Amino acid sequence: MKIALFGATGRVGKDILLLLLKNNIEVTVLVRDPEKVQLHEGLTVLQGDARNRADIERALENADVVISALGTDQTTVLTESITHIIATMKNRNIRRIVTIGTAGILDSRTEPGLLRYESSESKQRSKVAAKEHHRVFQILSTSMLDWTIVCPTYLPSGDVTNDYIIERDRLPVGAVRTTTGDTALFAYNELMENKHIGYRVGIMSPE
Template sequence: MKIALFGATGRVGGEILSLLLKNNHYVTVLVRNPEKLKPHVNLTVIKGNARVKSDIEKTLDSVDGVISALNTDQTTVLTEAIAHIISIMEKQNIKRIVTIGTGGILSSRVNPELLRYQSSESKQKSTVAAKEHHKVYDMLKETLLDWTIICPTYLPTGATTNAFIIERDRLPIGAVQTTTGDTALFAYKELMESNHIGHRVGIMSPK
């Protein structure tokens, strides 16, 4: 497959990139700093900005699917980029997208009518990132794309355990953390297997 990956120099995105290349996929990435990436025969690197629609058009040229591991960076870069990605995917008839979100946009167990970041279930003091991811969730819901949002909780840099637990639309009970390795592995598997189209998926790593 030929995959477009956004956020390839980030903690989760870098691990997703490694998995894609290890499994012989062709990957096109859009990054501001290409020097952060090691050359690979299956890797096409485009220097640019995820806020710029023409840069995203180049990245999505002739791809089969999309993964976004973009961070919010406490700005609107995430929502700006996703708006462009959605528009171009629809124009080019690309159906599949997996994004990395946050556990804050999963449904609350204590207040089912709310998302976790809106409820007493969340311990986060700042809601800036969650609000951006919430906007992405709302945008994707309005499309006919085959979307899945992977929603880790506290996200330390850590190895793949392959013993993670998932739950559709809610955070698994007892979730404390989700390693970057497990988040990347599940995102890769979901892109390949498409088991949770149209859902947010909570994920937790074993303690």
Template sequence: MKIALFGATGRVGRDILLLLLQNNIEVTALVRDSEKVQPHDRLTVLQGDARLAMDIERTLENADAVISALGTDQTTVLTESISHIIIAMKKQKIHRIITIGTAGILTSRVEPELLRYESSESKQRSKVAAKEHHRVFHMLSQSSLDWTIVCPTYLPTGVVTNAYIIERDMLPVGATRTTTGDTAVFAYNELIENKHIGYRVGIMSPE
């Protein structure tokens, strides 16, 4: 298997990259600064910009699936990149994509007609990041791709507990945090198992 990975130098992306390589999976990673990635014989590092179609296309060459752990950085990088990724995937006949989103785009329990970031559940003052992730969710749901969006809540850097709890389209009751380690492991497991195609998946780590 060969994976095209975006966001490989981020907190979750680094953990995903390590898991892929540890499990003998070939990876092509597009990064802004190649010096931030350690060389590996199963890793091809491309330096470029995820907002550029040509860089997306060369990252996806010969890939079997795509994982995006890109963050928002209070910019439109997510929506710009996902639009190019969707087009390139269709062009290259790649069907599977897993992205790391946010719990804000899960369905609200108290106001089911709204997403969490739109409802009284949200404690975030800024909605910029959630709106970007919402646009990505909309674009993927309107595509013909086999997509899964992993939606952690408060995301501290942390170890793999392997005791995480998940729920489709909603945040598990009582969720207060999701470690970067658990987020990465679930994304990797979903890549292998394909259990939640077409769903946002809320995930929480134990306290």
């Protein structure tokens, strides 16, 4: 299996990259600053911008699967990149994509018909990031690809506990935090097992 990974220098992306390399999976990463990525056998580092169609095409040239751990960066980088990623995947007959989203785009438990960021469940003052993730969800939903969106809640840096709890399309009851390690591990496990294709998956780490 050959993976194209976007967002490899981010907090979750770095953990995903380590898991992939630890398990001897070939990875190509597209990053703006290659100096932020440590060279490793089986790793191809490309310099570029995920908002650029030509750079996306280079990154997916030999890929079987795509993982995006890109952050919003308070811009439209997610929607710009996912549009190019999907188009290139279709051109290259790549079907599987796992992305890292946010708990804000999960279904509200208290207000049916709304997502969490649209409801009183959300504690975030700014909705900019959630709206961008929502647009990515909408785009993936109509893409006809085999997608999964991993949706952590409050995301402190932290190690793998491997005791995380998940729920499709909703945040597990009592969720307070999700470590970066657990988020990366679940994304990796989902990539290997393909248990939640076509779903947003809420995830929480134990207290």
